[in-house]
Amino acid sequence: MSHYRTFTAHDAVAYAQQFGGLADPASLVEAQEVGDGNLNLVFKIFDTQGVSRIIVKQALPYVRCVGESWPLTLDRARLEAQTLVEHYKHCPQHTVKIQHYDAELAVMVMEDLSSHRIWRGELISGVYYPQAASQLGEYLAQTLFHTSDFYLHPHEKKAQVARFINPEMCEITEDLFFNDPYQIHERNNYPAELEPEVAALRDDAQLKTAVAALKHRFFSHAEALLHGDIHSGSIFVADGSLKAIDAEFGYFGPVGFDVGTAIGNLLLNYCGLPGQLGIREAASGRDQRLADIVELWNTFAERFQWLAREKTRDAALAFPGYASEFLKKVWADAIGFAGTELIRRSVGLSHVADIDTIQDKEMKLSCLRHAIELGKALIVLAPRIDSADELVARVRQYG
Numbered sequence: 001m002s003h004y005r006t007f008t009a010h011d012a013v014a015y016a017q018q019f020g021g022l023a024d025p026a027s028l029v030e031a032q033e034v035g036d037g038n039l040n041l042v043f044k045i046f047d048t049q050g051v052s053r054i055i056v057k058q059a060l061p062y063v064r065c066v067g068e069s070w071p072l073t074l075d076r077a078r079l080e081a082q083t084l085v086e087h088y089k090h091c092p093q094h095t096v097k098i099q100h101y102d103a104e105l106a107v108m109v110m111e112d113l114s115s116h117r118i119w120r121g122e123l124i125s126g127v128y129y130p131q132a133a134s135q136l137g138e139y140l141a142q143t144l145f146h147t148s149d150f151y152l153h154p155h156e157k158k159a160q161v162a163r164f165i166n167p168e169m170c171e172i173t174e175d176l177f178f179n180d181p182y183q184i185h186e187r188n189n190y191p192a193e194l195e196p197e198v199a200a201l202r203d204d205a206q207l208k209t210a211v212a213a214l215k216h217r218f219f220s221h222a223e224a225l226l227h228g229d230i231h232s233g234s235i236f237v238a239d240g241s242l243k244a245i246d247a248e249f250g251y252f253g254p255v256g257f258d259v260g261t262a263i264g265n266l267l268l269n270y271c272g273l274p275g276q277l278g279i280r281e282a283a284s285g286r287d288q289r290l291a292d293i294v295e296l297w298n299t300f301a302e303r304f305q306w307l308a309r310e311k312t313r314d315a316a317l318a319f320p321g322y323a324s325e326f327l328k329k330v331w332a333d334a335i336g337f338a339g340t341e342l343i344r345r346s347v348g349l350s351h352v353a354d355i356d357t358i359q360d361k362e363m364k365l366s367c368l369r370h371a372i373e374l375g376k377a378l379i380v381l382a383p384r385i386d387s388a389d390e391l392v393a394r395v396r397q398y399g
Ligand SMILES: Nc1ncnc2c1ncn2[C@@H]1O[C@H](COP(=O)(O)OP(=O)(O)O)[C@@H](O)[C@H]1O
Pocket: 034, 035, 036, 037, 038, 039, 040, 041, 042, 055, 096, 110, 111, 112, 113, 114, 118, 233, 234, 245, 246
C-alpha cells in the first residue's frame, strides 16, 4: 500500500526536521509553500529566526497548473531527484544539492537557494550576471559529457538509460513542443489576434517536416542524461554563482535539446525585452542576450571538446576530430529545438513571463509575433546556420 499523502506545511516542517541533515533540526519551526512552477509543491522551511534553511519539494498526483483533470505520475519526483544527484556528481558547482528523497511520498529535501534569484526574473528586470552564460555552458558540458557514450562504459550507459526511462514526462514535451502548436488543440493558448500566424504554422509543410525530424530525434537519440527542461526559470543565479534545479523531465535524449532549450529561453527574453524595458532601453539588453548565447555555446563546445580529448573512454569515439563532428550535429539540433521552444512558449499551454507579463497589448502581440517568426526561421534554417556568429546575424535579421 502506498504511503503517499499531500504534505501540509506542518508535515513539511516535520519532514525537514527528520531528513534535512541540519545540525539543529529542532530550530525548524515554520513552512511556506512558494511553488510558482506548473507542477509541484515547494515548501521553504524557516527557523526560529525567520531564516529559510531548507527546501521540501513534493510532486502532486496531477499537473498543478491544470488541476486534477490532468493526472501525472508521482515517479517524476524520483526522476528529478536522481537526475539532479547524477548531475551533481559531475558538476556540483552548478547543480542544487539533493539531501534526501523518498519515492513513495514523491518528496525530496534539498539545499535552500534563497540567497540566489531565479534567472528569468533577473533577465526580465535587466539585471546582468556576467558569468551566468558561461557557467550554464559549463554545467551543460560537464553533465552531458559525463553521461554520454564518450565517457560511460557501454554497459553502464545502457543501465543508466533504463533507469532514466521517463515516458510520461517525455510525452508532455513531445505533445507541447512538437504537436500542439502545429494543430488545433484545446491546450493551445494565444490571443485571437494571432490566429493568422498560428494558422500559418498549421499550413507550413516545410516547417512541419523539420519539426517532425526534431521530434524524431527527441524520441530516439539517447545521447546523454538531459536536464530536460533547462529554461531560465529552472536556473538560480547570484554573484558568481549559478545552480540548476527542477529536473523532472530528465531522460537520455539528444544533447542539442538541453542546449537548444537554454538558447531558446535567452531568445524569448530577447523578443520580450522591448515590452519589459521600452524600445530604447531594450537595445543594450538585447545585445547582451546575443552575447550570452555566443558565450554559452562557446563555453559548452570548448569544454565538451576538452573533456572529449582528456576523458573519452571509448576507443572509436576518441578518434581525433570525432568530437567536433558530433558538436556540429549538436549545434544544428540546438538551433532547431530553440525554435520549437520559441513557438511552444508563444502559442502553446505554457508561456514565459518574459512576454506574458508585458502590459501593453499591442507591444505584447508584436513580441509574440516576433517570437513565432524567429522560431519558424530557426527550425527551417537550422542546417544552414553553421556558427554562433551566423545565428546572431540571423536573429538580428528578424528584428
Ligand atoms: N532549492 C530551492 N531554493 C529556494 N527556492 C526554491 C528551490 N527550489 C525551488 N524553489 C522555489 O520554488 C519555485 C518552483 O520550483 P520549481 O522546481 O521550478 O517547481 P516546479 O517543478 O513546479 O516547476 C521556484 O521558482 C523557486 O521560487
